[in-house]
Amino acid sequence: MKRSGKMKLGLSMRSLGYHVAAWRHPDAPPLGALNFESFYWAAQAAERAKFDMVFFADSLSVRGRDEPKGAAARSSWNLELEPITVISALAPLTKNIGLVATASTTYNEPFHLARKFASVDFISGGRAGWNMVTSWSDDEAKNFSQTHTKDYDFRYERGAEFIDVVNGLWDSWDDDAIERNQQSGVFYDATKVHSLNHVGKHFKVAGPLTVARTPQGRPIIVQAGESEQGREIAAASADVVYTASDEIQRAKAFYASVKGRMEKYGRPMDALKILPGLTPFVGRTLQEAQDKHDQLQELIDPLVGLGALSRKVGDLSDLPLDEPLTRIAGARMKSAGDKVMAIVKEENLTLRQLYQRFASANGSRVVIGTASQIADTMQEWYEAYAADGFNITAARLPADMESFGELVVPELQRRGVFRTEYEASTLRENLGLPSAESRYAGGEGVRSVTEILAAAGAAS
């Protein structure tokens, strides 16, 4: 059951990589994730490997300030550069790779975001993307004059309207609106510039945008929510979905669930690419890969590892680290505690082994092996329609991107499941997405996401 076409690959970047101990590795850059150079090297390695895009996650607060015993101060994750500035800086330094930054619909204004991503699309010649998130933590709310995060429905409702407005603003100028007739003195055709005049529940935005329609028509929209509302928004309006499945059956179900919702919005299934996260540890031999993995695991600070685990199952600080675990005191969530104890018993784990297991995965699939073993897993997921490709959540940057590019990518290319050269210069075209039609282009008239969701009875 060979699947035709090629898989798509992104490099997801967070701090110095997705592994909590990445900063303790001897090769880690001194300034941590405040060091632009390390993102630049990683982006260059990803572009050499013909990746579709680099992707920057984000959060809007320092986390864990109130955690016991200073676990937060033992993590490098709280310090990082703001991603829109990072993708802007990468734009003139790269040529073909897509540049995706995360930005929240809860604490931003659509005019600002539409304008910034449109600008990056011009600076990069058609490679900008926006990962739309709704922000869930109270810590973030407190940096924006609020005391608690708004509830789920409010955030997703605002998020859907936000996307509408942004799409509308991106359509402000028709493709051929700029005449630039130096002789006659007419710079643009005013009949081809549209005021949005959006009036909604959360926003009133007149428009037009101060940036013309971009090289991609519209920048790419990535969505990363997994709930019903998240899936519905993705089916209605996202170009890419980033997910965190660690198991193929679950990934297949998610894939089918999201793609199955697209038809009612009049969208073909391949107008949306679903990319689960995947953390590879690759070696020339299995042993080398395993050693790479174990070396990082050994560097996990017990406080950091226990901190992450404790948030799930309660305080564990009085238990011995290196003896087989027999109980978990005062599990915070019973179901989580039971699930964890089942794993512990089955595998006879110590407390250290247990937190290591949780600390490295971060929700995505971890694959340890040779290039051929890692390619096997990727190909299996791709061919089973569990994924259209992967967002590589490298454990350590830029090192793990470099080794993936040198070892795994040639293997995927040999098998014919990944490109050997960029097909085009825009992210939209490289992803194989249909071109973005303006809502003013005539024909049926593109409906807004809010209208679509209402019609589908899906916005809860």
Add this chain to the structure above:
Amino acid sequence: MKRSGKMKLGLSMRSLGYHVAAWRHPDAPPLGALNFESFYWAAQAAERAKFDMVFFADSLSVRGRDEPKGAAARSSWNLELEPITVISALAPLTKNIGLVATASTTYNEPFHLARKFASVDFISGGRAGWNMVTSWSDDEAKNFSQTHTKDYDFRYERGAEFIDVVNGLWDSWDDDAIERNQQSGVFYDATKVHSLNHVGKHFKVAGPLTVARTPQGRPIIVQAGESEQGREIAAASADVVYTASDEIQRAKAFYASVKGRMEKYGRPMDALKILPGLTPFVGRTLQEAQDKHDQLQELIDPLVGLGALSRKVGDLSDLPLDEPLTRIAGARMKSAGDKVMAIVKEENLTLRQLYQRFASANGSRVVIGTASQIADTMQEWYEAYAADGFNITAARLPADMESFGELVVPELQRRGVFRTEYEASTLRENLGLPSAESRYAGGEGVRSVTEILAAAGAAS
């Protein structure tokens, strides 16, 4: 009365330059101000000329949509890239020059702006600056869920509080907060990280920022308001003031007024640099300079020129263009009409000559001449304490920056009033500003701008 020290120079960029007809010049880049390359060339030319900074003005709406006869469609000003993305993109492409972007305190959140400018400061190695504006137009309000711009006092009050919060967030991390002890596993010293816990009239912001204290300590703050409130905020908290005086006596009075307010805030006068705008037309001969100027003036579309003039004095469209003007029909503002008619009579101007006169100046001083004549004016202003330097509002980009760098800068250097090499790698040091002390650094404790203004009884 020689003045010691050197003048400071910025290049102010707007669209394809400050002249409304810049886009009609045969050498103008096709995409207009959506073309990143032309900003890059201009920034390179400014860096070759050892300028302190490049500076990007901004506005948040398409202007003049309701103007009669489509004058707006005859201007290229409505389309431009968002400036924070532009300075981010310039950061890794430049080495010494400061990078200043305009951003509004009325339509932004302080956490976002503090973070973005801090990130650019890291990416550029200490060269970021923020031009703080309060946004005055209704067109802009309508893109941010409002119907009218808020009144003056509200905007300046919010602006002052906004600066406080941003400064506080920039101080979140002490200079030595990051330990990065790979052995012990401690990444930062939690006692050296400060939650701001700001609770004010306009904002509640907990902090800390997710970016460490930056290479400059704090990015540079530029201020460009000329009212009482604007001057007071500048004296209390700005590093640079950008002004638009076209006459030396008025410039001297403004300079003295702003600097005279600094003492009560405990700030030495040279902790603030006042840079008026200046539009040079330079040639190897006076004739060449004059021709350069006249060529652009000839390209001013009558509708664009009349449109700008009409906003001041009312409709002029039924008057002949090339006969001496005798009356102005229905002047909108009597005082403006009288002032204009006085000039018309004194100089016996035609309507075309009149709008040309207004269209090229844009409020700043225009100087047409040889390098030596332009340097004379600059030196005169500098030595008379009418200016600490200039923000060059080049008529046409990048061409006028290139000719200024090739002709005028060597003349200023020969006279010893401008640097021949950068003194340092940060903008703050090149501007000769004192280092930025953190509010947590002990000593007297830096007061907030709001407190300072209240104590001075200055915030109206």
